[in-house]
Amino acid sequence: MKHLRILAWLALPMTLGACASLSGRPSDQQRRADYEAAAGPAQNSFLFYNSLWSWEPLGTDRVVVYARPKQAWLLDVPGCIDLPFTNTIGLTSNLHRVSVGFDKVLTGRGGFGIDRVQAGRSGIPCTITRIRPVDVTKLKQAEVERRPVEEKPRDSATVQPSKP
Template sequence: MVLQRVIGCLTLAAALVGCASWPSAEREAQRRADYEAAAGPSQRSFRFFGNLWSWEPLGKDLLVVYTRPNEAWLLTTGGCINLEYTNAIGLTSNLHEVSVGFDKVLTGRRDFPCTITGIRPVNVKQLKASQAERRTIEEKPREATPAADG
Protein backbone atom coordinates (compact mmCIF):
# COMPACT_ATOMS: atom_id res chain seq x y z
CA MET A 1 0.00 0.00 0.00
CA VAL A 2 2.78 2.44 0.93
CA LEU A 3 4.77 1.44 -2.15
CA GLN A 4 1.79 2.24 -4.39
CA ARG A 5 1.49 5.71 -2.84
CA VAL A 6 5.19 6.39 -3.32
CA ILE A 7 5.06 5.25 -6.94
CA GLY A 8 1.93 7.33 -7.51
CA CYS A 9 3.55 10.44 -6.02
CA LEU A 10 6.72 9.97 -8.07
CA THR A 11 4.70 9.51 -11.27
CA LEU A 12 2.69 12.64 -10.54
CA ALA A 13 5.84 14.63 -9.77
CA ALA A 14 7.50 13.48 -13.00
CA ALA A 15 4.42 14.43 -15.01
CA LEU A 16 4.28 17.89 -13.42
CA VAL A 17 7.98 18.51 -14.04
CA GLY A 18 7.63 17.44 -17.66
CA CYS A 19 4.64 19.71 -18.21
CA ALA A 20 6.22 22.67 -16.45
CA SER A 21 9.55 22.52 -18.28
CA TRP A 22 8.21 22.43 -21.84
CA PRO A 23 6.73 25.95 -21.99
CA SER A 24 9.78 27.27 -20.18
CA ALA A 25 12.10 25.81 -22.84
CA GLU A 26 9.90 27.33 -25.53
CA ARG A 27 10.02 30.76 -23.83
CA GLU A 28 13.80 30.55 -23.47
CA ALA A 29 14.20 29.69 -27.14
CA GLN A 30 11.96 32.63 -28.07
CA ARG A 31 13.94 35.05 -25.88
CA ARG A 32 17.18 33.83 -27.45
CA ALA A 33 15.73 34.33 -30.93
CA ASP A 34 14.50 37.84 -29.99
CA TYR A 35 17.94 38.90 -28.75
CA GLU A 36 19.74 37.41 -31.76
CA ALA A 37 17.33 39.20 -34.13
CA ALA A 38 17.90 42.53 -32.36
CA ALA A 39 21.69 42.14 -32.22
CA GLY A 40 23.87 44.05 -34.64
CA PRO A 41 27.08 42.96 -36.35
CA SER A 42 30.01 41.53 -34.40
CA GLN A 43 32.56 43.89 -32.96
CA ARG A 44 35.89 43.47 -31.20
CA SER A 45 35.11 45.24 -27.90
CA PHE A 46 32.86 47.54 -25.88
CA ARG A 47 33.39 50.10 -23.14
CA PHE A 48 32.71 48.82 -19.63
CA PHE A 49 33.11 50.83 -16.45
CA GLY A 50 32.69 47.99 -13.98
CA ASN A 51 28.95 48.08 -13.31
CA LEU A 52 26.38 45.76 -14.82
CA TRP A 53 22.83 47.06 -14.87
CA SER A 54 21.41 43.60 -15.55
CA TRP A 55 22.20 40.32 -17.24
CA GLU A 56 20.38 37.24 -18.51
CA PRO A 57 21.69 33.83 -19.58
CA LEU A 58 20.35 32.61 -22.92
CA GLY A 59 21.96 29.17 -22.77
CA LYS A 60 25.39 27.82 -21.88
CA ASP A 61 27.09 29.72 -24.68
CA LEU A 62 25.16 33.00 -24.86
CA LEU A 63 24.22 35.77 -22.46
CA VAL A 64 23.09 39.35 -22.63
CA VAL A 65 24.56 42.00 -20.35
CA TYR A 66 23.07 45.44 -19.83
CA THR A 67 25.65 48.10 -18.99
CA ARG A 68 22.89 50.74 -18.85
CA PRO A 69 19.09 50.46 -18.99
CA ASN A 70 19.11 50.97 -22.79
CA GLU A 71 22.55 49.58 -23.66
CA ALA A 72 22.92 45.81 -24.00
CA TRP A 73 25.54 43.47 -25.42
CA LEU A 74 25.05 39.90 -26.62
CA LEU A 75 28.10 37.89 -25.53
CA THR A 76 28.99 34.53 -27.00
CA THR A 77 31.20 32.25 -24.91
CA GLY A 78 32.78 28.87 -25.42
CA GLY A 79 30.26 27.44 -22.96
CA CYS A 80 30.09 28.42 -19.31
CA ILE A 81 29.61 25.99 -16.46
CA ASN A 82 26.49 26.83 -14.43
CA LEU A 83 25.74 30.00 -16.38
CA GLU A 84 21.99 29.29 -16.30
CA TYR A 85 22.05 28.68 -12.54
CA THR A 86 24.47 31.23 -11.15
CA ASN A 87 23.18 34.16 -9.08
CA ALA A 88 25.79 36.68 -10.15
CA ILE A 89 28.38 37.14 -12.87
CA GLY A 90 31.36 39.35 -13.44
CA LEU A 91 33.26 40.52 -16.49
CA THR A 92 36.96 41.09 -16.79
CA SER A 93 38.12 44.20 -18.61
CA ASN A 94 41.32 46.00 -19.46
CA LEU A 95 41.36 49.80 -19.31
CA HIS A 96 37.54 49.87 -19.17
CA GLU A 97 37.19 47.77 -22.32
CA VAL A 98 35.86 44.21 -22.73
CA SER A 99 37.49 42.50 -25.73
CA VAL A 100 36.82 39.33 -27.72
CA GLY A 101 39.29 36.51 -27.08
CA PHE A 102 40.91 38.28 -24.15
CA ASP A 103 38.25 39.00 -21.52
CA LYS A 104 36.10 36.52 -19.64
CA VAL A 105 32.75 35.98 -17.94
CA LEU A 106 33.14 34.99 -14.28
CA THR A 107 30.41 32.74 -12.84
CA GLY A 108 31.76 31.73 -9.46
CA ARG A 109 34.80 30.91 -7.39
CA ARG A 110 34.84 27.22 -8.23
CA ASP A 111 33.98 27.57 -11.93
CA PHE A 112 36.46 28.30 -14.68
CA PRO A 113 36.10 31.71 -16.36
CA CYS A 114 34.50 31.62 -19.82
CA THR A 115 36.34 33.35 -22.63
CA ILE A 116 34.22 35.79 -24.62
CA THR A 117 34.29 34.69 -28.26
CA GLY A 118 31.79 37.19 -29.68
CA ILE A 119 30.31 40.59 -28.90
CA ARG A 120 27.26 42.07 -30.62
CA PRO A 121 25.42 45.27 -29.65
CA VAL A 122 21.68 44.82 -29.00
CA ASN A 123 19.18 47.32 -30.36
CA VAL A 124 17.09 47.53 -27.16
CA LYS A 125 14.30 49.58 -28.80
CA GLN A 126 13.87 46.94 -31.51
CA LEU A 127 13.93 44.18 -28.90
CA LYS A 128 11.25 45.83 -26.77
CA ALA A 129 9.09 46.52 -29.84
CA SER A 130 9.21 42.88 -30.95
CA GLN A 131 8.38 41.69 -27.44
CA ALA A 132 5.48 44.15 -27.13
CA GLU A 133 4.16 43.06 -30.54
CA ARG A 134 4.03 39.46 -29.41
CA ARG A 135 2.18 40.44 -26.22
CA THR A 136 -0.77 41.95 -28.05
CA ILE A 137 -4.04 40.25 -27.23
CA GLU A 138 -6.70 39.51 -29.78
CA GLU A 139 -10.05 40.39 -28.33
CA LYS A 140 -13.26 38.82 -29.57
CA PRO A 141 -16.69 39.34 -28.07
CA ARG A 142 -18.33 36.30 -26.60
CA GLU A 143 -21.16 34.75 -28.48
CA ALA A 144 -24.49 35.31 -26.81
CA THR A 145 -25.90 32.17 -25.28
CA PRO A 146 -29.64 31.77 -25.12
CA ALA A 147 -31.06 32.11 -21.62
CA ALA A 148 -32.04 28.85 -20.05
CA ASP A 149 -35.81 28.39 -19.73
CA GLY A 150 -36.65 27.59 -16.21
Protein backbone atom coordinates in the same frame (compact mmCIF):
# COMPACT_ATOMS: atom_id res chain seq x y z
CA MET B 1 -3.32 2.58 0.04
CA LYS B 2 0.42 2.44 -0.47
CA HIS B 3 -0.03 2.04 -4.25
CA LEU B 4 -2.34 5.04 -4.37
CA ARG B 5 0.27 7.20 -2.63
CA ILE B 6 2.98 6.08 -5.05
CA LEU B 7 0.70 6.77 -8.00
CA ALA B 8 0.00 10.28 -6.68
CA TRP B 9 3.73 11.01 -6.36
CA LEU B 10 4.32 9.78 -9.91
CA ALA B 11 1.50 11.91 -11.32
CA LEU B 12 2.65 15.09 -9.55
CA PRO B 13 5.67 15.88 -11.79
CA MET B 14 3.61 15.37 -14.95
CA THR B 15 0.90 17.68 -13.66
CA LEU B 16 3.39 20.37 -12.69
CA GLY B 17 5.17 20.00 -16.02
CA ALA B 18 1.92 20.49 -17.89
CA CYS B 19 1.17 23.63 -15.90
CA ALA B 20 4.66 25.01 -16.54
CA SER B 21 4.34 24.50 -20.28
CA LEU B 22 1.15 26.56 -20.31
CA SER B 23 2.84 29.67 -18.92
CA GLY B 24 3.18 32.77 -21.06
CA ARG B 25 6.95 32.86 -20.61
CA PRO B 26 8.90 32.36 -23.85
CA SER B 27 11.10 29.30 -24.15
CA ASP B 28 14.88 29.53 -23.88
CA GLN B 29 15.15 28.95 -27.63
CA GLN B 30 12.69 31.79 -28.29
CA ARG B 31 14.61 34.16 -25.98
CA ARG B 32 17.85 33.27 -27.73
CA ALA B 33 16.26 33.83 -31.17
CA ASP B 34 14.89 37.21 -30.03
CA TYR B 35 18.33 38.35 -28.87
CA GLU B 36 19.96 37.07 -32.08
CA ALA B 37 17.44 39.03 -34.18
CA ALA B 38 17.98 42.21 -32.14
CA ALA B 39 21.79 41.96 -32.14
CA GLY B 40 23.78 44.17 -34.46
CA PRO B 41 27.07 43.51 -36.25
CA ALA B 42 30.09 42.29 -34.32
CA GLN B 43 32.48 44.82 -32.86
CA ASN B 44 35.85 44.59 -31.16
CA SER B 45 35.01 46.18 -27.79
CA PHE B 46 32.61 48.23 -25.69
CA LEU B 47 32.89 50.65 -22.78
CA PHE B 48 32.13 49.18 -19.37
CA TYR B 49 32.28 51.10 -16.10
CA ASN B 50 32.51 48.15 -13.71
CA SER B 51 28.86 47.64 -12.84
CA LEU B 52 26.38 45.31 -14.49
CA TRP B 53 22.78 46.45 -14.42
CA SER B 54 21.56 42.95 -15.39
CA TRP B 55 22.55 39.82 -17.27
CA GLU B 56 20.89 36.76 -18.77
CA PRO B 57 22.52 33.47 -19.80
CA LEU B 58 21.49 32.08 -23.19
CA GLY B 59 22.93 28.58 -22.89
CA THR B 60 26.56 27.64 -22.32
CA ASP B 61 27.96 29.77 -25.13
CA ARG B 62 26.18 33.15 -24.95
CA VAL B 63 25.30 35.73 -22.34
CA VAL B 64 23.58 39.10 -22.56
CA VAL B 65 24.95 41.80 -20.27
CA TYR B 66 23.17 45.07 -19.59
CA ALA B 67 25.45 47.96 -18.69
CA ARG B 68 22.34 50.16 -18.38
CA PRO B 69 18.62 49.46 -18.85
CA LYS B 70 18.77 50.41 -22.54
CA GLN B 71 22.33 49.32 -23.33
CA ALA B 72 22.92 45.59 -23.78
CA TRP B 73 25.62 43.45 -25.37
CA LEU B 74 25.39 39.87 -26.64
CA LEU B 75 28.65 38.10 -25.77
CA ASP B 76 29.79 34.80 -27.28
CA VAL B 77 31.68 32.74 -24.69
CA PRO B 78 32.07 29.19 -26.07
CA GLY B 79 32.42 26.37 -23.57
CA CYS B 80 31.29 28.36 -20.53
CA ILE B 81 29.62 25.35 -18.91
CA ASP B 82 28.80 27.05 -15.58
CA LEU B 83 27.02 29.99 -17.19
CA PRO B 84 23.42 28.64 -17.03
CA PHE B 85 23.83 27.63 -13.38
CA THR B 86 25.78 30.46 -11.76
CA ASN B 87 24.12 33.10 -9.63
CA THR B 88 26.64 35.83 -10.36
CA ILE B 89 29.03 36.84 -13.12
CA GLY B 90 31.79 39.37 -13.55
CA LEU B 91 33.56 40.92 -16.54
CA THR B 92 37.22 41.71 -16.89
CA SER B 93 38.13 44.98 -18.58
CA ASN B 94 41.13 47.14 -19.36
CA LEU B 95 40.74 50.92 -18.96
CA HIS B 96 36.93 50.50 -18.85
CA ARG B 97 36.90 48.65 -22.17
CA VAL B 98 35.84 45.00 -22.67
CA SER B 99 37.58 43.52 -25.73
CA VAL B 100 37.18 40.40 -27.87
CA GLY B 101 39.84 37.73 -27.31
CA PHE B 102 41.36 39.49 -24.32
CA ASP B 103 38.63 39.91 -21.71
CA LYS B 104 36.58 37.26 -19.99
CA VAL B 105 33.27 36.53 -18.32
CA LEU B 106 33.88 35.15 -14.83
CA THR B 107 31.36 32.74 -13.35
CA GLY B 108 31.22 31.70 -9.75
CA ARG B 109 30.06 32.51 -6.27
CA GLY B 110 31.28 34.84 -3.62
CA GLY B 111 32.23 37.97 -5.56
CA PHE B 112 35.10 39.00 -7.74
CA GLY B 113 37.17 41.35 -5.56
CA ILE B 114 40.96 41.61 -5.90
CA ASP B 115 41.50 39.39 -2.83
CA ARG B 116 39.46 36.58 -4.43
CA VAL B 117 41.29 36.95 -7.76
CA GLN B 118 44.67 36.73 -6.02
CA ALA B 119 43.48 33.68 -4.10
CA GLY B 120 42.41 32.02 -7.36
CA ARG B 121 38.72 31.83 -6.38
CA SER B 122 37.25 34.36 -8.81
CA GLY B 123 35.20 31.94 -10.88
CA ILE B 124 35.81 30.11 -14.11
CA PRO B 125 37.05 32.50 -16.82
CA CYS B 126 35.32 32.27 -20.20
CA THR B 127 37.03 34.16 -23.03
CA ILE B 128 34.80 36.51 -25.03
CA THR B 129 35.03 35.60 -28.74
CA ARG B 130 32.41 37.99 -30.14
CA ILE B 131 30.62 41.14 -28.99
CA ARG B 132 27.40 42.43 -30.57
CA PRO B 133 25.27 45.36 -29.44
CA VAL B 134 21.62 44.56 -28.76
CA ASP B 135 18.89 46.93 -29.93
CA VAL B 136 16.82 46.82 -26.74
CA THR B 137 13.91 48.69 -28.35
CA LYS B 138 13.71 46.06 -31.11
CA LEU B 139 13.90 43.29 -28.50
CA LYS B 140 11.03 44.76 -26.47
CA GLN B 141 8.95 45.20 -29.64
CA ALA B 142 9.37 41.49 -30.47
CA GLU B 143 8.13 40.62 -26.96
CA VAL B 144 5.09 42.88 -27.33
CA GLU B 145 4.20 41.40 -30.73
CA ARG B 146 4.31 37.86 -29.35
CA ARG B 147 2.17 38.68 -26.31
CA PRO B 148 -1.28 37.09 -26.67
CA VAL B 149 -4.16 39.53 -26.96
CA GLU B 150 -7.68 38.34 -26.31
CA GLU B 151 -10.25 40.44 -28.10
CA LYS B 152 -13.90 40.05 -27.23
CA PRO B 153 -16.74 41.93 -28.91
CA ARG B 154 -18.70 44.20 -26.65
CA ASP B 155 -22.25 43.37 -25.79
CA SER B 156 -24.48 46.07 -27.25
CA ALA B 157 -26.59 46.08 -24.09
CA THR B 158 -23.62 47.16 -21.94
CA VAL B 159 -22.54 50.02 -24.21
CA GLN B 160 -24.13 53.29 -23.16
CA PRO B 161 -25.05 55.61 -26.03
CA SER B 162 -23.30 58.93 -25.86
CA LYS B 163 -25.44 61.95 -25.12
CA PRO B 164 -25.29 64.87 -27.58
